[in-house]
Each structure stands twice: as structure tokens, then as C-alpha cells.
Amino acid sequence: MNIALRPANRRTFAKLALFSALMFGVGYALVPLYSVFCAVTGLNQIGVDRQPVNLQLDTGRVVNIEFDANVHHLPWKFRPVQTHLGVHPGELMQTEFEIINTRNEAVTGQAIPSYSPPEAAQYFKKISCFCFSKQTLAAGQVQRMPLVFVVDPALPKEMGTITLSYTFFEVEGNAVANSGDGAGKS
Amino acid sequence: MNATANGHSDHRPSGWRRWLTTTNHKDIGTLYLWFSFVMFMLGGIMALLIRAELFQPGLQFLEPERFNQIVTLHGLIMVFGAIMPAFVGFANWMIPLQIGASDMAFGRLNNWSFWLLIPASLLLITSLFVPGGAAGVGWTLYPPLSVQMGIGMDLTIFAVHILGISSILGSINIITTVLNLRAPGMTMMKIPMFTWTWLITAFLVIAVMPVFAGAVTMILTDRHFGTSFFSAAGGGDPILYQHVFWFFGHPEVYIVILPGFGIISQVVPAFSRKPLFGYTSMVYATGSIAILGFFVWGHHMFTSGMPVTAQLFYMYATMLIAVPTGVKVFNWIATMWRGQLTFETPMLFALGFIFLFVMGGFSGLVLAMTAVDVQMHSTYYVVAHFHYTMVAGALFSAFAAVYFWLPKWTGHMYDEKLAKLHFWLTMIFFNVTFFVQHFLGLAGMPRRIPDYALQFADFNMISSIGAFGLGLSQLLFLYIVIVCIKGGAPAAAKPWDGAEGLEWEVPSPAPHHTWEVQPVVK
Ligand SMILES: [Cu+2]
Numbered sequence: 001m002n003i004a005l006r007p008a009n010r011r012t013f014a015k016l017a018l019f020s021a022l023m024f025g026v027g028y029a030l031v032p033l034y035s036v037f038c039a040v041t042g043l044n045q046i047g048v049d050r051q052p053v054n055l056q057l058d059t060g061r062v063v064n065i066e067f068d069a070n071v072h073h074l075p076w077k078f079r080p081v082q083t084h085l086g087v088h089p090g091e092l093m094q095t096e097f098e099i100i101n102t103r104n105e106a107v108t109g110q111a112i113p114s115y116s117p118p119e120a121a122q123y124f125k126k127i128s129c130f131c132f133s134k135q136t137l138a139a140g141q142v143q144r145m146p147l148v149f150v151v152d153p154a155l156p157k158e159m160g161t162i163t164l165s166y167t168f169f170e171v172e173g174n175a176v177a178n179s180g181d182g183a184g185k186s
Numbered sequence: 187m188n189a190t191a192n193g194h195s196d197h198r199p200s201g202w203r204r205w206l207t208t209t210n211h212k213d214i215g216t217l218y219l220w221f222s223f224v225m226f227m228l229g230g231i232m233a234l235l236i237r238a239e240l241f242q243p244g245l246q247f248l249e250p251e252r253f254n255q256i257v258t259l260h261g262l263i264m265v266f267g268a269i270m271p272a273f274v275g276f277a278n279w280m281i282p283l284q285i286g287a288s289d290m291a292f293g294r295l296n297n298w299s300f301w302l303l304i305p306a307s308l309l310l311i312t313s314l315f316v317p318g319g320a321a322g323v324g325w326t327l328y329p330p331l332s333v334q335m336g337i338g339m340d341l342t343i344f345a346v347h348i349l350g351i352s353s354i355l356g357s358i359n360i361i362t363t364v365l366n367l368r369a370p371g372m373t374m375m376k377i378p379m380f381t382w383t384w385l386i387t388a389f390l391v392i393a394v395m396p397v398f399a400g401a402v403t404m405i406l407t408d409r410h411f412g413t414s415f416f417s418a419a420g421g422g423d424p425i426l427y428q429h430v431f432w433f434f435g436h437p438e439v440y441i442v443i444l445p446g447f448g449i450i451s452q453v454v455p456a457f458s459r460k461p462l463f464g465y466t467s468m469v470y471a472t473g474s475i476a477i478l479g480f481f482v483w484g485h486h487m488f489t490s491g492m493p494v495t496a497q498l499f500y501m502y503a504t505m506l507i508a509v510p511t512g513v514k515v516f517n518w519i520a521t522m523w524r525g526q527l528t529f530e531t532p533m534l535f536a537l538g539f540i541f542l543f544v545m546g547g548f549s550g551l552v553l554a555m556t557a558v559d560v561q562m563h564s565t566y567y568v569v570a571h572f573h574y575t576m577v578a579g580a581l582f583s584a585f586a587a588v589y590f591w592l593p594k595w596t597g598h599m600y601d602e603k604l605a606k607l608h609f610w611l612t613m614i615f616f617n618v619t620f621f622v623q624h625f626l627g628l629a630g631m632p633r634r635i636p637d638y639a640l641q642f643a644d645f646n647m648i649s650s651i652g653a654f655g656l657g658l659s660q661l662l663f664l665y666i667v668i669v670c671i672k673g674g675a676p677a678a679a680k681p682w683d684g685a686e687g688l689e690w691e692v693p694s695p696a697p698h699h700t701w702e703v704q705p706v707v708k
Contacts, residue, residue, distance in 0.1 A: 008366050009291045016358040020392045027400025027430060031415060034426050043493060 056090040058153045063087050065151070067095070068165035075103040076137070078168055081144065089153040096144045097130065097166070101137035108136040109168040116163040123152040124162060134171050206301075209293025210698060211278045216595075217300050218275030219588075223664070225267030225307060230657050232260040237619075237653035239636050240646050253636035254322035255338070259310060261325030262342070265442060266349045267307055269580045273445040274299075274356050276587050277384045279595065281360060283689035283696065284378045286369025286705045291362040299356040306348035313341035324634060326431055329416035329424045333408045340409070343402045350399040357388035357395075364388075369688070371707035375469070378687050379462065382469055383448030386476045390437045390444070393480075398434035401427060425490055432483035440479045443543075443575060444472060446583030447514060450536045452687070453586050454518050457533035458525030459684035464517040471510035471517075478507050488559045497556040504554040511547055515540060530682070531605035535586035538613050539579065546574025549624065564634075567627025573620045585612070585663070592670055593677030597695030600670040608666060611659035618652030 037043075065087050067080035077100040087093050101107055111131035115121040126132075130145035137143055151162070199207060208214060235256050239248045248256065278296065282289055290296050313320040318336025321327065327346075332339055364377065364385045377385070404415040405427070414420025416427045455462045462468065484492060484500035492500075518540055527533070549571040553559050562568060585608075592600050622645040631642045638646065680690035688707075692700045 006291075006366070009362050012362040012366055013292065013358055016361055016392055020354050020358070020396045023393050024396035024400050027397035027433075028404075030397075030430050030433065031404075031426065034423070034429060041493075 054090060054092070056153050058089040061089065061157070063089060063151050063155065063159070064161040065093075066161065066163045067097070068163060069097060070165065070167040071109075072167050072169050074109050074168050074170050075107060076101055076109065076168060078166070087151050089151045089155050092127070092148065092150055094146055094148045096146055098142065098144050099135065099137060099168070100142045101140060104139040106136060106138050108134050108171045110134050110171050111166045111168050114165050114167070116165065117159065120155070120159055120162040123155040123159075124164065125150045125152055131166060135168075207297065209289070209297050211282050211290045211293075211296065212595075212696060212698065214290075214296050214300050215275045215278030215280075218271045218278060218303075221300070221303055221307075222268050222272035222275055225263050225271065226660070228311075229260050229263040229268055230660065232256045232263065234653060234657050236260065237650040240638070241650040242647070243638055243640055243643050245637055248636060250636045251319060251322055254324075254634065255314065255320040257634055258321050258324055258342075259314070262310060262345075263307070264576070265325065265438070266346075266353075267303070267310070269442045269576065269584070270353060271303060272584045273384070273387070273442070273580075274353070274360075276380070276445065276449070276584075276591070277356075277360055280591065280689060281363060281381050281384060282367070283594075283692060283700060284381050284687055285364060285367065285372055286688050286701045286707070287363060287367035288699065288701050288704070290359050291367055292359050295355055296359055299352045299359065302348050302352040302355075306345045306352065309341045309345040309348070313338040313345075316341065326428075326435065327402065327405065328431070329405060329408070329427050330418070332405050333417050340406070343406050346402050347399055350395045353391050354395050357391035360384055360388040361392075369701070369704045369707050375466065376707060378448075379451035379465070379468055380445065380448035383444045383451070383472050386472050387441050387444045390441050390476055390479070394434040394437045394441075397430060398438075401430040401434065404430075425487075428487050428490060429483070432486045433480070435486065436483045437476070437479045439572075439575070440476060442580045444476065446539065446580050447472065449583045449587045449590070450518060450539055451514075452685075453532045453536040453590050454521050454540075456590070456682045456685040457528055457530060457536070458522045459527075460521055460525040461686070462517065463520035463523075464513070467513055468517055471513040474510045475507060478503065478510070482507065485554055485559070488556050489563045501554055501556045505551060508547065508551055515544060526684075530589075531600075531602065531609055532586045532590035532682075534606065534609045535582050535589065538609065539582040539586065542574055542578030542582065542616070546571055546578060549574060562627055564632055565627035566623040566631045566633055569633050570620050570623035570627060573623070577616060577620070582612075585609075588667070590682070591689075592667070593681040594689060594692075594694050594696055596671050596674075597677055598670050598674035599677050599681060600666050600674065604662065604666050608659060608662045611662065612656065615652045615655035615659055619649050619656050620652070622648050622652075 063086070064084060066084045067082065069078040069080050071078050077098075079098055081096040081098055085093060085095060110133075113126075113129075113131055115124060126147065126149045128146060128148040130147065135143070135145065205213065205217060208217075235248065236253070239246060239253055278290065281287075310320070316337050318338055320338040321332065321335060321342040323331045323335065323339075327339075327342070364381055368377070404413065407413040408415055408417050408422065412420075414422040416422045416424050418424060451462055451468055482500055482504045484496055485504045488497055488500070518536075529537075549567065553562060553568065553571055589600060589605055592598075626642055626645050626649075629642065629645075631638055631646075677694040679693050681694065682690075688701075688705060689696075691705070
């Protein structure tokens with residue numbers, strides 16, 4: 001009894017085989033469907049350059065940041081490139097400071113920040129600062145150094161102005177022995 | 187009819203030609219089952235290599251690349267070489283007997299479906315010995331790695347193609363048999379549960395295996411023919427592969443478990459001496475599990491950066507599957523309620539299945555919660571979870587089926603004492619191996635690594651000891667089966683007094699040709 005020759009079986013076979021072939025096609029159809037789905041919903045857009053959006057930006061107010069630069073017994077000229085900035089809380093900001101070593105020897109120093117009013121310190125978030133590490137300048141070298149910061153949106157309303165003051169101190173032990181000003185021994 | 191039946195036995199070749207050219211559903215079923223057992227041993231040896239390497243921290247036996255290859259092949263061989271062919275073997279043997287058909291609808295095609303498995307498995311095994319080794323990407327074959335690997339990956343892709351064709355042809359055969367060749371009077375709602383679950387499984391196979399074949403074909407053309415489906419350098423998207431793969435992959439886990447549900451739904455009533463509780467709801471539950479299975483694939487991708495809305499959708503859809511699964515467990519327990527229970531080995535494996543599969547189902551619910559999954563993704567908790575469903579689910583139900591139908595196949599009773607020993611050894615060592623892996627996963631041990639931090643050492647040692655016990659226990663199974671084939675107490679046509687169904691109306695051992703004259707079901 002060759003039941004394979006039964007026409008009913010053949011018809012069933014043909015239908016099921018066609019269905020499998022269609023499902024093979026569905027596998028491929030998932031590729032354009034995926035792109036369409038992503039395009040419609042705006043998901044996973046490959047190759048589309050999107051800037052990240054800062055959701056914490058408080059554009060309703062401007063905080064005035066003033067920069068101040070001092071040296072303590074160092075043969076350096078130290079100044080902010082911008083003396084003040086208007087900043088929205090939550091906004092990522094970058095500014096620069098400049099040092100010039102007026103000596104003809106290498107000198108190492110470290111900057112210490114201070115804030116006015118002092119309560120502002122906890123709201124002033126430094127992401128990257130030259131004050132995080134020692135700075136060594138060769139004789140006569142001019143160096144520009146970045147400061148990247150965010151003012152916390154939680155900053156109290158009454159603080160309209162923050163003064164950030166840096167003072168460079170010479171680093172003990174790294175002082176280059178020199179006879180004149182005794183800076184290394186301070 | 188009778189004249190044709192007699193004609194059959196005359197031109198039946200003997201020796202190896204019988205097996206090579208056979209179109210008899212029982213011969214082909216036997217071939218499938220032996221092939222599956224060989225692959226089970228091979229995949230088991232690979233599992234033991236993995237557990238030997240993980241016995242202690244540090245690298246002892248395997249280079250990390252080799253370790254990854256072994257992990258990949260263990261997964262592919264166990265899923266496509268051991269579990270699926272085992273269930274196809276049961277289907278070949280039992281579906282024609284259960285529905286009163288003289289054979290499968292397409293005998294020659296059936297022969298082909300089986301013999302295609304041999305080149306596929308050889309491709310997988312030889313891939314270990316080519317330059318660069320076998321595919322070391324895990325059984326999911328994720329790009330970008332699968333697009334970049336050596337020739338071993340190509341062999342794996344071809345093996346998947348052949349395995350796919352084999353299982354699609356086998357499934358078409360099963361569907362045609364069930365739909366067209368049922369005995370007169372056997373309506374759809376009188377089909378035994380094992381046949382029902384296989385019918386639904388076969389539809390799943392022909393729906394998703396082609397999609398998997400398409401996905402690996404895309405990898406192949408990305409590798410060699412300049413397409414960029416998945417390679418980001420050409421504008422493709424590796425995440426797309428994950429979607430296509432898991433569109434296949436989740437229904438695939440039902441392909442390996444639904445026939446197991448069917449087996450349990452026949453074993454439990456037989457040893458409870460009661461008809462199955464809620465037959466109709468069993469059928470509908472199986473159908474809804476299969477359909478829901480198409481809408482939950484995203485739960486494998488919670489950490490791929492999908493939006494919260496999609497995560498919530500996949501989370502709730504996944505949890506919804508617990509409902510029809512719960513219906514099944516409820517029905518099995520209700521079947522046992524006030525039944526006259528006896529605990530022969532098939533029943534023990536069925537009870538072990540229910541107990542352990544429910545645990546695997548619960549850890550699946552835990553993993554379905556997006557927030558929890560983000561923590562546990564790709565840890566040993568996942569490994570523990572799917573071994574509770576695949577080993578304690580698929581393998582335990584396969585053992586239950588073998589012990590249940592072995593008297594029908596061989597005409598002998600197996601050694602009940604040894605078989606019970608086999609059950610207890612398997613039950614205990616399985617839990618020793620995999621239960622501790624939950625703790626490893628919760629503690630953060632990642633899967634697919636050959637070496638690990640010191641704090642994981644104790645649990646890994648316990649797990650490895652369990653694995654060797656579990657592996658060695660299976661040699662006892664082989665011994666029991668061989669002894670049963672060679673001899674033993676003769677089995678009656680219906681060796682289990684509570685069993686129901688047409689398969690118990692043919693003599694034991696089942697003659698080469700059965701139901702040449704179809705029975706009439708009332
Ligand atoms: Cu899944």
C-alpha cells in the first residue's frame with residue numbers, strides 16, 4: 001500500500017512545504033520590517049547622529065561665575081582666560097586658565113580652589129580640573145589648562161553669583177633649589 | 187489489503203541494507219532513538235569536559251577558545267542531535283500505533299529525514315578539527331563573532347541547514363500522518379495527548395525552523411558574499427540577528443518540551459488508573475502555549491537596550507505563559523487525585539518531571555521580570571533555569587517514554603529494580619549538578635567562562651561532582667535497555683493495566699507491520 005501516492009497526502013504535503021518556504025521568506029522579511037519598525041518608533045537609529053539631550057538643564061535662570069587666580073610665592077603668572085561666565089544650572093561648561101613660568105627653571109605647583117560664598121562649593125561640580133593634579137612647567141613655558149564643570153540645578157535661588165578662586169602653591173619636595181626668593185621653603 | 191500486507195514482508199532486506207533503505211516507521215523510530223542516544227552520550231562527554239574544567243578555578247584541561255567551542259557544540263548537539271531526534275523517534279514509533287495507521291504518510295521521505303542527520307552531525311564533529319576550531323560563539327550563534335570566526339562556523343551553518351531540512355521534512359510527515367491517516371472514528375478530540383502535542387510541535391517546527399535557516403543563511407552571506415545584514419561596518423545591525431534568532435529560539439524551547447508534556451499526559455493517567463483530567467483543556471493549553479510562544483522572544487534581549495514599553499510587553503507576555511502551563515500541571519495533579527497510584531519507573535520519571543519542571547518554570551518566572559533579569563542575564567542562574575526545563579523536562583519525559591513503551595518495542599519487561607535505581611541516581615545527581623548553579627548565578631558567576639573567581643569554587647566543585655554522577659548513571663540506562671532488548675520477562679500486549687490507547691491493542695513486541703487494517707474507534 002503506497003500511501004504516499006494518495007492525492008490527499010500530496011496536497012497536504014504541498015501546503016505544508018509552501019508554508020515552510022513562506023516562513024523562510026518571513027525570516028528575511030524581518031530585516032526590512034525591523035528597519036521600518038525602528039524608523040516609525042524612532043528606536044535604534046543606526047548612523048543617525050543624535051546629540052544627547054540634557055534633561056536637567058534649568059534654562060530659567062543664569063548664575064554668574066567669576067574666576068579669580070592667585071599664586072603663593074611662585075614665579076608664575078596665572079590668570080583666567082575668561083574672568084566671568086553666565087551659566088544655566090545643569091549646563092556642562094568649559095573654560096581655561098593660563099600659567100606662564102617666568103623663571104628659567106622647571107617649577108611644580110598645585111592649585112587649591114576656594115569658593116565664595118563657601119556654601120556654593122557643594123553645588124559646583126568640577127568634572128575635570130587642572131587642580132586635580134600637580135602641574136610642572138618648564139622654564140619660560142606657557143600653558144593653558146581646562147576646567148570642566150556643572151552647576152548643580154539644586155543650587156539655592158538666592159545664590160546668583162559664585163566666585164571661584166584658585167591659588168597655586170609650590171609643591172614641597174619638588175621645589176627646585178634656588179638661592180633668591182626662598183619660595184620652596186614657604 | 188491482506189495480499190499487500192503479505193507482499194511487504196517478502197521484500198524486506200536484511201542486515202545493514204534493512205536499516206539504510208527502510209521506510210518502516212518502527213525501524214526509522216529505532217534509528218532515531220539510537221542516533222539520539224549516541225548524540226546524548228557525545229553531548230554528555232562535552233558537558234563532562236566543561237564540568238572537569240570548572241571543577242577548580244584556573245585553567246586545567248581546555249584552552250579558553252576550546253572551552254567556548256565545547257560549550258557551543260554541547261548546546262547544539264543536545265538540542266538538535268539528542269532531544270529533538272529522540273522525540274521524533276518516539277513520534278515515528280508511536281503516532282501510527284496510536285492513531286491506527288499502518289505507517290507514516292511518506293516512508294521514503296521519513297528515511298531521508300533520518301539519514302540527513304548523519305552528515306549534519308559529522309559536520310558538527312569535524313568542525314572541531316578544522317583550523318580555528320569549531321564555532322565558539324554559543325549555540326545562539328550571535329554576530330558579530332559568528333560573522334568573524336573561521337571555517338568551523340561555515341560547517342556549523344551547513345549543519346544547521348541540514349538539521350533544519352531534516353526536522354521540517356519530519357514534521358510535514360507527522361502533520362500529514364495525523365491529519366490524513368487516522369483510523370475511522372478517531373476525531374481530532376480523541377487523539378491521544380502525545381500525538382496531539384506532537385501535531386502542535388510539528389506546526390511550530392515548520393513555522394520557525396525556516397526562520398532560523400534564514401538567519402544562519404544571512405550570517406553565511408555576510409561572511410562570504412558581501413551582504414551586511416548583521417555586520418555593523420556595512421550598515422547592518424547585530425541586534426537584528428538577536429530578534430530573528432529568538433523569534434525562532436523561544437518557540438524552539440517549546441518544540442523540545444511539548445512532546446514531553448504529551449508523554450507525561452499519557453504516563454500519569456496510566457499509573458493513576460484514571461482517565462486524564464481535563465483532556466480538552468490540555469489540548470487548548472498546548473495550543474495557547476504554542477501561540478503565545480511567538481510573542482515573547484524579547485525576554486532573551488532585556489539587556490540589549492530595548493525601550494521600557496517593549497520590556498514590559500515581553501515581561502507580561504512571558505508571565506502569561508505560566509497560565510496554560512499551570513493548567514497542565516493542575517490537570518496532572520488532578521489526574522492523580524484519588525487515583526490508584528503505583529510507582530513504576532515511567533511514573534517515577536513523570537513525577538520527577540512535574541516536580542523539577544515546575545521548579546524550572548518558577549525560575550523562568552523570576553527571569554521574566556525585567557528588573558531581575560538585568561541582574562541575572564548571562565549568569566549561571568539562567569544555566570540552572572534552562573537545565574531544569576531541558577534536562578528535567580525533555581530528558582526526564584524521554585526516559586519516562588522509553589520505560590513506558592520499551593515493553594511494546596522489545597516484547598520484554600525491563601529490570602524494574604535497576605530502572606528505579608537509574609531514576610534515583612538521575613534525580614539526585616541532576617539536582618546536585620544544577621541546583622547549586624542557582625546560587626552561583628545569584629552570586630554573579632557569568633556563564634560561558636572557563637575560569638572563575640575564587641568565591642565560586644565550592645559550588646562549582648559540587649556541581650562537577652554531580653555532573654560526573656549524572657553522566658555515569660546513564661551508562662546504567664544503556665545497560666538496562668540492552669538487557670531488555672536481549673531478553674527478560676515477556677511483556678503482555680498491555681503491560682500496564684491502567685494504560686489506554688490503540689498502541690496497547692497490538693501485540694508486544696509490535697510486529698513489523700501493524701494496523702494494515704485500520705481499527706474503528708467508537
Ligand atoms: Cu524564551
